[in-house]
Amino acid sequence: MKISVKLGGVLLAAALSTTAFHGAFAQEDTIKIGVLHSLSGTMAISETTLKDAMLMLVEEQNKKGGVLGKQIEAVVVDPASDWPLFAEKARQLISQDKVAAVFGCWTSSSRKSVLPVFEELNSILFYPVQYEGEESSRNIFYTGAAPNQQAIPAVDYLMETEGVERWVLAGTDYVYPQTTNKILKAYLMSKGVAEDDIMINYTPFGHSDWQTIVTDIKNFGSAGKKTAVVSTINGDANVPFYKELANQGVKAEDIPVVAFSVGEEELAGLDTAPLVGHLAAWNYFQSVDSEANAEFIEQWHAFTGNDKRVTNDPMEAAYIGFNAWVKAVEAAGTTDTDAVLDTIIGVTVPNLSGGYATVMPNHHITKPVLIGEIQADGQFEVVQETPAVVGDEWSDYLPDSKDLIADWRKPMECGNFNVATGKCGGKGS
Amino acid sequence: MRIRFVSLIFLILSFAAPCLAQSDPKPLINQLANANFKQAEDIIGQIAATGDARVVPALEAFAEGDLYARKADDVVFITTASGSKLALVDPLTGESAGEVAKGAMTKIKVNNNLRRAIRDALGALTLMSPDRNARLQAANTMLAAPSEDNLELIETALARETDGEVRARMEEARAVSLLTSGRSIEEKREAIERIRNYGGRDAIGVLRGAYGSIDASLQPDIDKAIGAIESEIALWDMAQNVWYGLSLGSVLLLAAIGLAITFGVMGIINMAHGEMVMLGAYSTFVVQDIIRSSAPQLFDWSLAIALPVAFLVTAAVGLAIERGVIRFLYGRPLETLLATWGISLILQQAIRSIFGPTNQEVGNPSWMSGSFALGGMNVTWNRMWIIIFSLSIFFALLVLMKKSSFGLQMRAVTQNRRMASSMGIRTPWVDAFTFALGSGIAGIAGVALSQIDNVSPNLGQSYIIDSFMVVVFGGVGNLWGTLVGAMSLGVLNKFLEPWAGAVLGKILVLVLIILFIQKRPRGLFALKGRAVEA
Numbered sequence: 001m002k003i004s005v006k007l008g009g010v011l012l013a014a015a016l017s018t019t020a021f022h023g024a025f026a027q028e029d030t031i032k033i034g035v036l037h038s039l040s041g042t043m044a045i046s047e048t049t050l051k052d053a054m055l056m057l058v059e060e061q062n063k064k065g066g067v068l069g070k071q072i073e074a075v076v077v078d079p080a081s082d083w084p085l086f087a088e089k090a091r092q093l094i095s096q097d098k099v100a101a102v103f104g105c106w107t108s109s110s111r112k113s114v115l116p117v118f119e120e121l122n123s124i125l126f127y128p129v130q131y132e133g134e135e136s137s138r139n140i141f142y143t144g145a146a147p148n149q150q151a152i153p154a155v156d157y158l159m160e161t162e163g164v165e166r167w168v169l170a171g172t173d174y175v176y177p178q179t180t181n182k183i184l185k186a187y188l189m190s191k192g193v194a195e196d197d198i199m200i201n202y203t204p205f206g207h208s209d210w211q212t213i214v215t216d217i218k219n220f221g222s223a224g225k226k227t228a229v230v231s232t233i234n235g236d237a238n239v240p241f242y243k244e245l246a247n248q249g250v251k252a253e254d255i256p257v258v259a260f261s262v263g264e265e266e267l268a269g270l271d272t273a274p275l276v277g278h279l280a281a282w283n284y285f286q287s288v289d290s291e292a293n294a295e296f297i298e299q300w301h302a303f304t305g306n307d308k309r310v311t312n313d314p315m316e317a318a319y320i321g322f323n324a325w326v327k328a329v330e331a332a333g334t335t336d337t338d339a340v341l342d343t344i345i346g347v348t349v350p351n352l353s354g355g356y357a358t359v360m361p362n363h364h365i366t367k368p369v370l371i372g373e374i375q376a377d378g379q380f381e382v383v384q385e386t387p388a389v390v391g392d393e394w395s396d397y398l399p400d401s402k403d404l405i406a407d408w409r410k411p412m413e414c415g416n417f418n419v420a421t422g423k424c425g426g427k428g429s
Numbered sequence: 430m431r432i433r434f435v436s437l438i439f440l441i442l443s444f445a446a447p448c449l450a451q452s453d454p455k456p457l458i459n460q461l462a463n464a465n466f467k468q469a470e471d472i473i474g475q476i477a478a479t480g481d482a483r484v485v486p487a488l489e490a491f492a493e494g495d496l497y498a499r500k501a502d503d504v505v506f507i508t509t510a511s512g513s514k515l516a517l518v519d520p521l522t523g524e525s526a527g528e529v530a531k532g533a534m535t536k537i538k539v540n541n542n543l544r545r546a547i548r549d550a551l552g553a554l555t556l557m558s559p560d561r562n563a564r565l566q567a568a569n570t571m572l573a574a575p576s577e578d579n580l581e582l583i584e585t586a587l588a589r590e591t592d593g594e595v596r597a598r599m600e601e602a603r604a605v606s607l608l609t610s611g612r613s614i615e616e617k618r619e620a621i622e623r624i625r626n627y628g629g630r631d632a633i634g635v636l637r638g639a640y641g642s643i644d645a646s647l648q649p650d651i652d653k654a655i656g657a658i659e660s661e662i663a664l665w666d667m668a669q670n671v672w673y674g675l676s677l678g679s680v681l682l683l684a685a686i687g688l689a690i691t692f693g694v695m696g697i698i699n700m701a702h703g704e705m706v707m708l709g710a711y712s713t714f715v716v717q718d719i720i721r722s723s724a725p726q727l728f729d730w731s732l733a734i735a736l737p738v739a740f741l742v743t744a745a746v747g748l749a750i751e752r753g754v755i756r757f758l759y760g761r762p763l764e765t766l767l768a769t770w771g772i773s774l775i776l777q778q779a780i781r782s783i784f785g786p787t788n789q790e791v792g793n794p795s796w797m798s799g800s801f802a803l804g805g806m807n808v809t810w811n812r813m814w815i816i817i818f819s820l821s822i823f824f825a826l827l828v829l830m831k832k833s834s835f836g837l838q839m840r841a842v843t844q845n846r847r848m849a850s851s852m853g854i855r856t857p858w859v860d861a862f863t864f865a866l867g868s869g870i871a872g873i874a875g876v877a878l879s880q881i882d883n884v885s886p887n888l889g890q891s892y893i894i895d896s897f898m899v900v901v902f903g904g905v906g907n908l909w910g911t912l913v914g915a916m917s918l919g920v921l922n923k924f925l926e927p928w929a930g931a932v933l934g935k936i937l938v939l940v941l942i943i944l945f946i947q948k949r950p951r952g953l954f955a956l957k958g959r960a961v962e963a
Contacts (some may be wrong), residue, residue, distance in 0.1 A: 039786075040778060042887050048786040161466070162541060175930045203931040206891045208682065208882045211673045212926050215807065222630040224638055236891075239788060239883045247800055247809040253545045269788025269883055274798075276539045278495075373540060375494065383466070383540045 008290050010100065030073040031066070031335055033058070033325075034093035036104025036114070036125075041081025042206070046235055046314075047106045050128060051076060051264060053315045055320045056303040067326050068333070075099055083113040090114040100335035101126065101325055103318060108132060108175045115140065122337050126321035128314045130260060132179035132284075135394045136406035137413035141363050143321040145283055146391035147183050149228070153369040154258045154281035155184060157384055158228045159191065162256060166197040166227040168217050173202040177232035180260070180399075184230060186397040197225065207237045210244040214321060218248065221255045231259040239263050239269050239382045252277025252373070264310035267378045275374045283353070283367040284316035285380040290354035310378075320357045320365060323349040328359075335389025345409055355388060362406035458487055458520050459505050461537050462498035469537075470546050477550035481934070485554055487520035497534040508534065549574060554584045561595060568598035574603075575635060577610035601627045608639040613735040617647055625654035629805060633658055647920040665805030670923050676812040678919025681914060683878065685899035686823060687871030689911040691864055693900050694843050696768045697755060701773040702896060703889025705743045705868045709875020710884045711780060712739035714789045729794040732876060739872040746776075746782045746842045747868025751861045761786075772891065781886040791879040811880050818877050822870065827908055829866075839863050843906075902942050904952030914953055918942075 037047035100125040118139040130145040171177025221227035283396040328344035366388040372380030394404035403420040414424035490507040501917040517526040552570030604620035713735040800809040830836040841849040903914025925934035
């Protein structure tokens with residue numbers, strides 16, 4: 001009895017942390033795609049929604065007749081927020097399940113973990129989240145925003161519209177905020193901001209005691225110059241951060257906070273009335289007024305059976321990535337990786353904000369940049385929209401990478417071509 | 430310059446009848462219908478320049494985003510939602526203008542810049558309002574944006590003001606505005622003195638700003654004032670740090686206090702402790718959800734109602750875990766660790782399946798929102814209540830352990846099980862209820878933590894390490910050790926944080942604890958005597 005109970009606990013624990021859920025068993029005449037999002041662990045909070053969105057997109061496509069006359073079948077695995085497990089699950093999807101393409105990953109760490117697998121086994125990954133750039137792979141498509149499609153336009157908006165002169169760059173301590181802040185600092189200094197007017201602050205994952213930092217921000221902002229906070233604070237740490245801001249009375253009119261990782265989903269856990277006016281920069285908001293968006297939201301509510309579920313930017317990126325893949329496969333007439341890689345460049349599909357997204361030779365896409373202010377109902381109101389911007393994989397503001405470009409069209413096929421030396425192979429992979 | 434004009438107009442108006450208004454604000458307000466942000470800012474200035482106090486509600490509604498234009502004829506109204514429709518009110522007269530469907534109206538967009546412009550405009554318009562709070566707010570607005578153009582207006586208002594606090598604010602607003610004006614050196618010297626007494630970082634900003642343009646004979650006064658304010662701030666910063674430390678300590682105490690019983694007193698390595706905290710937070714969410722939908726007037730009481738609910742829910746779960754799993758594993762710490770870790774994953778995934786993986790919104794009742802100033806310190810209400818709450822739980826628990834018969838049995842069983850058993854104590858049930866008590870207290874902690882942290886399935890994970898750290902550091906088996914351990918870790922953390930940053934600060938604390946445990950393996954307050962060896 002004792003042993004069985006003990007074993008039961010251990011086995012259950014092990015089972016729960018690594019369970020892989022498979023869709024219906026493979027049928028011969030389906031085309032399989034992999035969905036690689038964490039359904040347990042710390043990232044489940046963000047990634048589960050994307051898994052649902054992918055299943056919805058597949059279902060909708062199948063209603064329209066699938067692709068190449070075959071139904072699409074989604075193979076869902078759970079990498080459990082564990083970066084090495086992402087690589088393992090990716091390998092399993094490609095080698096065992098023989099999927100045609102994989103849609104997945106959220107954090108940059110997980111993407112970096114699977115990158116070598118996709119290059120080695122020559123498969124395709126669509127990555128739907130905004131990221132720090134400084135990477136280009138033959139086998140990965142980055143359908144989220146690069147820094148020039150999110151961070152830089154947001155800073156421009158604050159500088160021009162709100163006249164901000166003093167900057168707090170606050171972020172969680174990992175690769176995306178660090179790289180983004182490095183780019184932003186170089187950019188601000190190129191615009192004539194003094195080093196004294198930039199304060200950079202990092203906090204651990206899941207940081208929940210923001211008292212000292214919010215006080216620091218208030219003190220930094222009381223120097224007589226208009227101050228703003230640029231936040232790359234990740235997921236879970238945001239709710240206590242905004243609660244502390246509200247409680248200490250930091251109003252958006254005095255010190256606005258612009259965030260790159262806070263969307264409708266994150267605000268769902270908050271009373272937003274004291275936060276009205278704080279900003280976020282994305283390429284899509286649920287409140288965007290377009291026909292495609294209205295239809296998408298309706299499908300989402302029907303699919304989840306819950307009309308309170310919000311939509312967010314990474315879902316739009318997944319939508320664009322999936323549709324671009326479908327179109328490229330139709331054009332190529334096969335799901336073969338090399339053929340799809342050839343046809344997908346230049347493919348244009350509608351986005352949800354009423355425009356179009358084109359897959360560029362550097363495996364990034366064109367996106368409009370929207371700046372939104374938080375409203376009392378937890379949605380954003382767009383206060384500025386730019387025309388579509390091409391994602392820039394290698395930042396123009398970092399000395400190491402300003403000469404690099406990526407172009408995966410034949411015959412160049414290079415992810416880091418150095419325009420100064422005229423050779424392929426400057427930095428990175 | 431425009432503001433001076435406003436002030437002059439207002440001065441005239443405040444003594445003359447309102448019917449003398451020079452221009453009618455109504456067409457100006459209607460112009461907002463088709464204005465972009467830049468144009469709207471100009472229009473706000475013009476509306477304020479009419480000096481007509483009737484525009485105040487319209488401007489306030491604009492800042493709140495309640496101003497809409499009728500699509501058919503671009504006439505602007507203040508609106509309130511009424512079901513799926515919008516109730517219209519005339520922006521000047523306040524007369525009702527019926528209800529229309531939302532689709533017939535366009536919202537007039539507002540951004541931070543416009544809100545700021547509106548706030549400044551309202552400051553000038555409401556400085557002599559009959560409402561005391563409006564005057565106080567207006568004085569604060571003026572204080573934050575010094576301008577010599579406001580000086581005459583403030584002085585007029587000051588002459589009529591009777592309320593002490595508002596008067597003080599106005600005096601300060603007058604002082605900051607006077608500093609950059611063309612007034613006499615004597616008056617300026619007095620103003621510097623007043624700003625010095627007002628203190629704070631903003632005062633330093635004002636003084637520094639005036640330093641360059643002011644008469645050279647006053648510069649030593651400013652230097653002195655800045656020096657005095659700075660040393661004052663340094664003292665208050667110290668006090669603020671201690672307060673933040675205690676506040677962090679109280680959160681640690683809350684998280685650890687249930688563990689002090691299950692791990693400290695009973696010796697069970699309970700990895701599912703964090704999930705009990707999480708269940709407590711979800712109980713709060715459920716209670717609030719029911720209150721929101723069925724009895725919204727009780728919302729301010731939601732936490733009081735959630736406390737017993739959370740306690741009972743988590744105590745019941747704790748009891749089930751003890752009876753179902755842990756009682757078979759007493760004396761085998763490694764297996765207990767694995768089993769409880771498994772339970773914690775089951776509970777997390779169960780909550781994730783029931784409530785979904787996203788954060789749930791737990792509201793702050795009004796008495797837990799906002800902050801108040803204590804000298805140069807800013808104290809937020811929620812943190813203060815959490816400190817009070819965690820200390821009261823601690824002392825209640827202490828009394829229960831030392832003074833009640835259940836506490837006596839509990840101590841007897843943990844100290845010498847066989848002796849207690851032969852005295853007629855039903856030791857298995859004491860074990861079960863002790864574990865349930867520890868779990869229940871973790872649940873209560875969850876109610877408080879739901880006020881400052883995410884309510885998500887991962888809530889517990891972030892506290893489990895900290896809880897063990899506190900209990901081990903304080904001394905296993907000693908409640909006082911947990912209190913002192915939590916508070917000293919909190920204060921230590923908060924003194925390291927400004928100096929080393931949040932990331933390094935946390936690492937340093939861990940290193941210090943490891944070194945400390947090397948020196949004193951039993952923690953701060955080690956239990957002594959035979960019980961320890963048993």
